[in-house]
Amino acid sequence: MFENCKTIVDVFYQAWERFPDKVYLKYFEDGVWKGVTFGQFREMMESLSAALRSIGIRKSDKVAIISDNRWQWLVADMAVLCLGAADVPRGSDSTSQEINYILNHSESHHAFVENPEQADKVLAYIKQPLDLRTIILFTGRTEDIKEAIPQGVRVFTFDEMIEKGRAGLAADPAGFGDPRKSVDAGDLATLIYTSGTTGQPKGVMLLHKNIMHNVRTLPEVLPITPEERWLSILPVWHIFERTVEYVIMSNCCLMAYSKPTANHLLPALEAICPTYMASVPRVWESLYTGILKKTRSESKFRYLLLRVFVWIGSLFYASKNMVTGMKPRFRRLFILFRALEVLFGAVFMALLFVPDLLGSLLVFRKIHKKTGGCLKLPVSGGGALPGHVDRFFASVKIDIFEGYGLTETSPVIAVRTLDSRMPSTVGRPLPGVEVRICDDEGKPLANQHDKGIVFCRGQLVMSGYYKDEEKTRAVLSSDGWFNTGDLGRLTVTGELQLRGRAKDTIVLTGGENIEPEPIEAKLLENEMIHQCMVYGQDKKRLSVMIVPDQENLTAWAGANKIGFSDIGDLCSNDKVLDEYKRIVDSKISTHNGFKSFEKIFCVLLLAEAFKLGEEMTLSLKLKRNVIADKYKNQMELKCYTSYKS
Numbered sequence: 001m002f003e004n005c006k007t008i009v010d011v012f013y014q015a016w017e018r019f020p021d022k023v024y025l026k027y028f029e030d031g032v033w034k035g036v037t038f039g040q041f042r043e044m045m046e047s048l049s050a051a052l053r054s055i056g057i058r059k060s061d062k063v064a065i066i067s068d069n070r071w072q073w074l075v076a077d078m079a080v081l082c083l084g085a086a087d088v089p090r091g092s093d094s095t096s097q098e099i100n101y102i103l104n105h106s107e108s109h110h111a112f113v114e115n116p117e118q119a120d121k122v123l124a125y126i127k128q129p130l131d132l133r134t135i136i137l138f139t140g141r142t143e144d145i146k147e148a149i150p151q152g153v154r155v156f157t158f159d160e161m162i163e164k165g166r167a168g169l170a171a172d173p174a175g176f177g178d179p180r181k182s183v184d185a186g187d188l189a190t191l192i193y194t195s196g197t198t199g200q201p202k203g204v205m206l207l208h209k210n211i212m213h214n215v216r217t218l219p220e221v222l223p224i225t226p227e228e229r230w231l232s233i234l235p236v237w238h239i240f241e242r243t244v245e246y247v248i249m250s251n252c253c254l255m256a257y258s259k260p261t262a263n264h265l266l267p268a269l270e271a272i273c274p275t276y277m278a279s280v281p282r283v284w285e286s287l288y289t290g291i292l293k294k295t296r297s298e299s300k301f302r303y304l305l306l307r308v309f310v311w312i313g314s315l316f317y318a319s320k321n322m323v324t325g326m327k328p329r330f331r332r333l334f335i336l337f338r339a340l341e342v343l344f345g346a347v348f349m350a351l352l353f354v355p356d357l358l359g360s361l362l363v364f365r366k367i368h369k370k371t372g373g374c375l376k377l378p379v380s381g382g383g384a385l386p387g388h389v390d391r392f393f394a395s396v397k398i399d400i401f402e403g404y405g406l407t408e409t410s411p412v413i414a415v416r417t418l419d420s421r422m423p424s425t426v427g428r429p430l431p432g433v434e435v436r437i438c439d440d441e442g443k444p445l446a447n448q449h450d451k452g453i454v455f456c457r458g459q460l461v462m463s464g465y466y467k468d469e470e471k472t473r474a475v476l477s478s479d480g481w482f483n484t485g486d487l488g489r490l491t492v493t494g495e496l497q498l499r500g501r502a503k504d505t506i507v508l509t510g511g512e513n514i515e516p517e518p519i520e521a522k523l524l525e526n527e528m529i530h531q532c533m534v535y536g537q538d539k540k541r542l543s544v545m546i547v548p549d550q551e552n553l554t555a556w557a558g559a560n561k562i563g564f565s566d567i568g569d570l571c572s573n574d575k576v577l578d579e580y581k582r583i584v585d586s587k588i589s590t591h592n593g594f595k596s597f598e599k600i601f602c603v604l605l606l607a608e609a610f611k612l613g614e615e616m617t618l619s620l621k622l623k624r625n626v627i628a629d630k631y632k633n634q635m636e637l638k639c640y641t642s643y644k645s
Contacts, residue, residue: 005212005215005216005250006184006185006212007184007185007187007208007212008078008081008189008208008212008215008246009078009081009179009183009208010180010183011212011215011246011249011250012041012045012078013042013179013180015251015252016038016039016041016042019038020037020038020039020042021038022037022038022226022254023035023036023037023254024036024037024038024041024249024252024254024255025041025255026255026256027070027256027257028257028258028268033256033272036071038252041074041075041078044075044162045075045078046079046082046165046169046176047161047163047165047169048076048079048158048161048162049078049080049083049176049179050165050175050176051161051162051168052079052080052083052085052110052161052165053083054164054165054168055110055133055134055154057083057085058083058084058085059083059084059085059182059187060084060085060187060188061086061109061110062085062086062088062106062107062109062191063076063080063086063087063088063108063110063112064087064088064089064090064099064103064108064110064111064122065087065088065089065090065112065237066089066090066091066092066094066099066111066112066118066121066122067092067112067113067118067138067237068092068114068235068236069233069234069236069257069259070114070138070139070257071257072158073112073138073236074236074245076136076138076158077089077242081179081183081189083182084179084182084183084184084187086187086188086189086190086191087190087191088102088103088106088190088191088192088193088203089192089237089242090102090193090237091235091237092114092117093613094121094613095613096121096122096125097125098201099121099125100122100125101201102193102201102203103122103131103132104131105193105203105467106191106193106203106466109131109132109133110133110134110135110136111132111135112136112138113135113136113137113138114137114139115137115138115139115140116137116141116142116144116145119137119147119155120145120146120147123145123149123150123153124147132150132153133152133154134154134155134156135153135154135155135156136155136157136158136161137156137158138158139158140157142155142156142157184208185207185208185212186207186208186209187207187208188205188207189206189207189208189210189211190211190239190242191203191205191206192204192237192407194408202465202466202468202471203466203467203468204239204408204465204466205463205464205465206239206410206462206463207463210410210459210460210462210463211243211246211410212459213430213458214243214246214247214410214411214412214430215243215246215247215250217430217431217432217433218243218247218415218430219250219251220430221415221417221431222377222379222401222417222418223418224251224253224276225251226251226252226253227253227275228253228254228275228276229253229274229276229374230244230253230254230255230256230274230275230276230277230278231255231256231258231268231272231274231276231372232244232245232255232258232278233258233260233265233277233278233283234260234278234279234280238382239407239410239411240280240381240382240411241278243411243412244278244379253276256272258272260279260282260286265283266370269370269371269372269375270372273372273373273374274371274372274375275374275375275377276375276376276377277371277379278381279378279379279380279381280380280381280382280620281382281385281386281389281620282383284378284380284385284389284400285386285389287370288389288392288393293551305362305363306363309356309358309359309362309363309364312352312355312359313356313359313364313394313395313396313397314391314392314394314395316348316349316356316395317391317394317395319344319345319346319348319349319352320345320349321345321423322341322345322348323342323345323346323349325493326420326422328423328424328425328495328497329491329492329493330449330450330491330492331492359396363396364396367398368396368397371398375398377399377401378399378401379400379401379402379403380400380402380403381404381405381411381412381415382620383620383621384498384517384521385400385402386525387424387521387525388524388525390402391423394423399421401415401416401421401427402415402416402425402427403416403426403427404426404427404496404498408461408462408475408484409456409458409460409462409484410460410461410462412430412460413429413433413435413496414426414427414428414429414430414435414496415427420495422491422493422495424497425491425496425497426495426496426497426498427495428495428496429456429494429496430458430460432458432459432460433456433457433458433460434456434457435455435456435496436448436455436481437450437451437452437453437454437455437489437490438452438453438454438455438483439453440453440502442477442481442483448490449489449490449492450489451487451488451499452487452488452489453483453484453485453486453488454484454486454488454498455481455482455483455484456481456482456484457479457480457481457482458480461476461480462476462482485502485503486500486501486502487500487501487502487505487515499515499517499518500516500518501517504516504517504624506534506536506542507537507538508536508538508541508542509538509540512597514534514542514597516533516534516624519534519542519544519598520532520534520544522587522588522594523544523546523583525587527549528549528552528553528556528579528583529547529548529549529580529583530547530548530549530550531546531609531610532544532545532546533610533624533627534600535628535635537628539639541599541601541602542597542598542599542601542602543600543601543603543604543638543639544584544602545604545627545631545635546580546584546604546605546606547605547606547607547608547609547610548567548570548571548576548605550567553567553570554567554570557573557576560575562575562576566607567607568607570605571605571606572605577603577605580603580605584603585599588600601639602635602638602639603638604634604635604638606631610622610627614626615627615630
C-alpha cells in the first residue's frame with residue numbers, strides 16, 4: 001500500500017484516489033454531526049495551499065498553527081505541507097510569552113490561530129512587527145481582535161483564504177501543479193516545541209520520512225482497515241495524535257473530532273461508536289474514577305457487586321496470562337516450572353470461567369456501552385498508564401493497547417499488539433526500531449533485562465533540535481542512537497518495561513537511588529489521592545506532597561463527623577493527616593515490594609491542585625523542580641515537625 005508513499009502528501013493523495021467520495025472527517029456543529037469527504041478535503045486543501053503561496057509562503061518556510069482540535073487544523077496542516085513548508089503547532093492554552101518565543105525562534109512569519117483571542121496572544125508580544133506578516137483566523141472576525149494590528153501585518157479569515165485560493169485556481173487551473181513532485185522525504189514536515197520540565201522549550205525537527213516510519217509500521221502491528229471508525233480526542237498539535245491522524249488518513253478510515261471531557265466524549269462515543277481511539281492515561285483514569293463514583297452513588301450493592309466481579313475478572317485475567325505466557329519475565333523459567341505454571345493457570349481459569357462470564361453479562365456489558373459498544377482497540381500513549389487502571393479495564397474485558405514514544409521519535413517506539421498484550425509493559429518495538437538498555441555513559445548493559453536507560457535507533461528518530469546542536473549531540477549519537485532519558489528493561493520475550501525517568505531519580509544522603517514514579521503510581525491507586533509528588537533529593541528520608549481528591553475526602557470527613565469550612569481546613573486537620581499517613585504506610589510497604597529506604601516519613605497535604613502549564617507540562621508531566629521550589633518551605637517545616645515528634 002505504501003510502496004509509492006514517501007511523504008505525508010503522498011499519503012493523502014493515495015487515500016483520495018482510492019475513496020474520493022467517502023466521508024473522511026466528522027465534526028459536531030450547530031447540534032448535528034457534519035461530514036467532509038476525501039474529495040471535499042482535497043478541494044479545500046489545494047485552495048488554501050494556493051492562497052498561502054499567493055501571500056508568499058514557499059518551500060522550507062515555517063508556518064505557526066496556534067489552535068486546539070478542529071477539522072480546519074488538518075486542512076491547514078496539509079496545505080502547508082503541500083508547499084514543502086513546515087508547520088509549527090501549539091495549543092490554545094499556551095501563554096503569550098511561549099507563543100512569542102516559539103514564533104521568533106522558529107522564524108515563523110505567518111500564523112494560523114483558532115480565534116481572535118489567540119490572535120491577541122500573538123500580537124501582544126511582537127518584538128518587531130515585520131517579523132510577523134500574516135494572521136489567519138480559523139473562527140471569528142477580524143474586528144474582534146483587541147490588540148492593535150501593526151502596520152504590515154495582514155489578517156484573513158480561513159474562509160477568505162479558501163475563496164482567495166479558489167479564485168486563483170479558477171484563473172490558472174494548471175498553476176498549482178502536483179505537490180507530490182515538489183515535496184521530498186527529507187524535507188522538514190513539522191517543528192514541534194516540547195514543553196519541557198525546565199528551561200525554554202526545544203524545537204524538535206521531524207522530517208517527512210521520520211513520521212512516515214510510524215505511518216508505515218503501525219498498520220503492520222495493529223489491524224486497521226478502511227471500515228474503522230476513530231474518535232479523535234487528543235490535542236492534534238501533539239505528535240501522538242497527529243501521527244495517528246496520518247495513519248487514519250493512510251488507511252482511508254473515518255475520523256470524528258470530540259473532546260476528552262465527559263459531556264463531550266460520552267455523547268460522541270454513543271453517536272460514532274468508534275472501533276479505535278487514541279488516548280492518554282488521564283482519559284482512562286477519569287473513566288475509571290467516574291465508573292466507581294457513579295456506581296457507588298447509585299447503589300452500595302451494585303458497587304459491591306462491581307468490586308467483586310472486578311476482583312474475579314482480575315484473577316481470571318492473571319490466570320489467562322499465566323497460560324498464554326503474557327507475564328513479564330526478566331529471567332527464563334525452567335521447563336518444569338513453566339509447565340506447572342500453565343497447569344495452575346488452566347485450573348484457575350476453569351474455576352473462574354462461570355463467575356467471570358456472569359460478571360461480563362451482569363456488570364461489564366454496561367461499562368462497554370459507555371464506550372460505544374464497538375471499541376476493539378483503544379491505544380494509550382503520551383504517558384505511563386497506571387497499573388491499577390490497566391488491570392481494571394483488562395478485568396472488565398477492555399484491553400488497552402499501551403504504547404511508548406517521544407516527540408523526538410515521531411512518536412511511537414513500541415506498542416502492545418494483539419500478539420503481545422503483556423501487562424506492565426509497553427509492548428515490543430515497532431518493525432525497523434532498535435532498542436537497547438544502556439548505562440549512564442550510553443554503553444549497552446551486558447544483561448538487557450536489567451534496569452538502565454532506554455536508547456533507540458531507526459528512521460523515526462528526529463533530525464535534531466532546531467538551532468541547538470549542543471542539545472542535539474547530548475541525546476543523539478553520531479551512529480543514530482537516541483537517548484530517551486527513560487529508565488527501562490527488556491523482558492526475555494522482547495517487551496519493553498518502563499521504570500521512570502533517569503533525571504527524576506532521587507538520591508538520598510545515604511546514597512540510595514530511588515525512582516519516584518512507581519511510588520507515586522502506587523499511591524494514586526487510592527481514591528483519596530488526586531495528585532502526588534515524592535520529594536527527597538539530598539535528604540535523609542523520603543516525603544510526599546499529596547493533593548487530595550476533594551469529593552472523596554469531603555465524603556470521608558462527613559462520615560467521620562469532621563467539621564470544615566473548605567478543603568484547606570481539611571488539609572490542616574490532624575485526623576485527616578493521620579488518615580493519609582495510614583494510606584501512605586499501607587501502600588508504600590515491603591509487603592507491596594518497596595524497599596525499606598523507600599518508606600515515606602512525611603506527608604504534606606496541598607489544598608491546591610498542580611496546574612497545567614505551571615506545575616505540570618502540557619503533556620501532564622510533573623515539573624518536579626518547580627513544585628519542589630514552590631512548596632520547599634512548607635515541606636521543610638512539615639518534615640522538621642514530623643521528625644521532631
